[in-house]
Amino acid sequence: MAQIELSAIRKSFDGTDVLKGIDFRIEDGEFISLVGPSGCGKSTLLRIIAGLEPQNSGQVHIDGRPVDAIRPSARNLAMVFQSYALYPHLSTFDNIAVPLRMRRLSAIERLPLLGKLLPGRRAKERHIRADVEGIAEQLDISPLLRRKPGQLSGGQRQRVAVGRAMVREPLAFLFDEPLSNLDAKLRVHMRAELAELHRRLKATFVYVTHDQAEAMTMSSRIAVMMGGELIQAGTPAEIYNDPRDIRVAEFIGSPKINVLPGRIRKDGGLDVLGTAVKLSCQAAAGECRVGVRPERIDLGAGPFSGTVVHLENLGAEAFVHLAIEGAGLRLIARLADVRQLPAMASSITFGFAPDAVRIFDPAGKRIEIRLEQPERVREPAHV
Amino acid sequence: MSDGSMTIGAAIAPAGATKRTVQAHGSRRTYSAYALVTPAAVLMLIMLLGPLAGVIALSFTDYQLGAPHFSWIGLSNYQDLFADKVFWTALRNTLAYVVIVVPGAVIAGLAIALLIQSGTSLRSLYRTIYFLPVMATLIAMAVVWEFMLHPQFGLVNGMLRGAGLPAFSWLQDRSTALYALCAIGIWQAVGFNMVLFLAGLVSIPKQLYEAAEIDGASSGWARFRLVTWPMLGPVTTFVVVISGIRSFQVFDTVHVLTKGGPSKSTEVLIHTMYTEGFEFFRSGYAAAITVVFLVFVLLLTLIKSRLADRGVHYT
DSSP states (O other): OOOEEEEEEEEEETTEEEEEEEEEEEOTTOEEEEEOSTTSSHHHHHHHHHTSSOOSEEEEEETTEEOTTSOGGGTTEEEEOTTOOOOTTSOHHHHHHHHHHHHHSOTTTTSTTHHHHSTTHHHHHHHHHHHHHHHHHHHTOGGGTTSOGGGSOHHHHHHHHHHHHHTTOOSEEEEESTTTTSOHHHHHHHHHHHHHHHHHHOOEEEEEESOHHHHHHHOSEEEEEETTEEEEEEOHHHHHHSOSBHHHHHHSSSSOOEEEEEEEOTTSEEEETTEEEEEEEOSOSEEEEEEEOGGGEEEEEEEEEEEEEEEEEOSSOEEEEEEETTTTEEEEEEESOGGGOOOTTOEEEEEEOGGGOEEEOTTSBEEOEEESSSSOOSOOOOO | OHHHHHHHHHHHHHHHHTHHHHHHHHHHHHHHHHHHHHHHHHHHIIIIIHHHHHHHHHTTBOOOTTOSOOOBOTTHHHHHHHHOHHHHHHHHHHHHHHHHHHHHHHHHHHHHHHHHHHOOSSHHHHHHHHHHHHHSOHHHHHHHHHHHTOTTTOHHHHHHHHTTOOOOOGGGOTTTHHHHHHHHHHHHHHHHHHHHHHHHHHTSOHHHHHHHHHTTOOSHHHHIIIIIHHHTHHHHHHHHHHHHHHHHTOOHHIIIIITTOSTTTTOOHHHHHHIIIIISOOHHHHHHHHHHHHHHHHHHHHHHHHHHHTTOOOO
C-alpha cells in the first residue's frame, strides 16, 4: 500500500525544538509504533505525516512522492484520533460514510436537498451504503449503524473511528494514541483486535503510543523517541533485548530494567557492586551503568544480597523489591514461581548470568560486551 | 445489571410491611416540600404570573388610565382591535421587521464571528468594535442614525451621491422608512449574535476539523457544512429565537426616529400599544394588544423548546 519516508524532519513551537531532525523509513505494510514518553514529539511527527502540522524543514515522501505541498485531504491517509473525533450529530452510518461522500460525490451532489435530485446521486449513494455496511460487518458494529456517537460506549466509538478510517482504503493508517481513553481490560482486547486488523488489511500502520506494552504487543517494528530524537528502531525483541541507549532500556519493559552502578577495570573486566562479573568489554576503564532485566535476576543464589522490602504477587508471577545494603538502591526481581515467595524483610542472595547484562557508558550509550566463557555461568567469582 | 435489580427487589420487600409509617412520613414530607417551594412560588406569582394575569384581565375591561371606574366589556376590545386597520398595519410591519431583521442579524452575526475566529490578530479589538452597538443605548444611537440618514447632510446619502447613485429621504419616505429601521435593527443585533456564535465556535473541538480535513473535506465550505454548522445548531436555535423576540419588541428606534410614520408605514405592535395606552390612555385596549404580542412571543418560545427537545444537544 504505502511506504513513508521521513528525511531530516525538524519542527519547533515558539522556539522550542520538538523534533530535531528525524530520519526514518516506514516500509510498506509495516505496523510501526512510535513510542516515547509524553512530550517526546511522537504525536507531532504523526501530525506532520498526516499534513495537519507543517514541518519547519525536512521532507515527507509517501511512495516516493514528496507530499509536503499536498494538503491532508489529498494525501489519502486515514487517521484515528485519541478522542476519536466522531461527528456527534451524525449517526454511525453517516460517520463512516463521510470519507466516501467527500470523495465520490461532487460539491453539488452533497447539497442537502438539491443534491438528492441529481441523476447520478442515487446510484453512488447505493454503492456507499454497500461499502459502509461491509465495513460495519467486518468490525461487528452493524447493529449500531443508526445510533449517534453519544449513545455508544468508548470501545464502540473506537470501532466506528476505525471503520471511518478503513472505509476508503487509504494508503496508510495513522493512529494517535487510540486506546488511551479505554479502560484497561478493553485496551488489552482492542490491542489484539488492531493487530488482527493489521494482519488482515496488510496496510501500513503508524501507531503513536506512550504505552510500551501496546508497542511491544502489536508492532512489527518499534521506533523509540526521546526528546525530539528517534533513538532506536527495531523489532520489539531487538528493542527489548538489545537497547542501544539506556533511555530505551529504561522505557521499554515493565517493571523497569534494574540499573546498577558498575565499573570497567583497566583489563576490560567488569565489576558490579564491587563484585567481578565474568565478562569483558573494550571500553575505556571507568564508571558505567549496568542494566539487568527483572526476569534475569536469579533469586536465592549468587554473590549479591539484599533485603526484601516489598512484594507484588500477581498470581501467575511475583515481583520482589530488594534494597541493597550500602549501595542505597533498589531493584526488582521477577519470580516465576509464586510458591517460593521470600518473606518480607528477609535477607536474600541473588545473582545474574553474564549474558543478562547490558552495559551503558556514562552518556547512556551501549557498550558491547564479550562473555569470558561461552557457556552460561551461574556462579561469578567471589572477590 | 441483574445484581442491581436483586438488591432493589430485596430492599422493596420489607418496605411493604411498613407501608403505613412510610405514608405518614410521606405526607409530612410533602408539606415540608411545599413549604420549601413557597417563597419561590410566591415570588414568581407576584413578579411574573400576577402582572401577566393582570394584563389579560385588563384586556377585558374598558379601563382608562387614571379613571375611577371600569366595567367588564368582554371581548369587545379584541373586536375593536381586529377591526382596526392600524392594528393590522402594525402587525404586518412587525412581522416584516422580524422576517428581515432575524435572518439578517443571524447571518451577519455568524459571518462576522467566523471572520473574527479565522483571523489571527486583533481579534479582541474586532470583538469589542462589533459589540459596541449592544452596549450603547439604542435611543442615543438612534439620534446618530437620524443624522446619518438625513436627506440633505446625512452620511449615507453623501456616500450614495459620491458613488453617483440617487439619494433617498430614508426615514421620511413611506417606501424606505421600515427598511431603514430594519437596517438599524440588524446593526444593533449583530454584535450580540456574534458574541454568542463566537462562544459556540470556540467550543467546537479542533480535532473535528482535523478529522474532516483527513476525511477529504478540503474546502472551507465543506468543513463548514460538515462540522461548523451542525455543531452550532444549539447556539443557532437560541440566537434565532432571541433575535426573533427582540425584533418583536422593536420600539425605541421607531419611537425616536419615525413615531410610526410616515403614514403608519413604520407602525409596529409595541408602538401602537404605547400610543393607545400612554397617549390615548386606553389601557384596556393597550392590554389587548399586549396579549396579542405575548401570543407571538410564546409561539417563538414554544418552537425553541420543541427544537431543543428534538435533540440538538450532543455529547
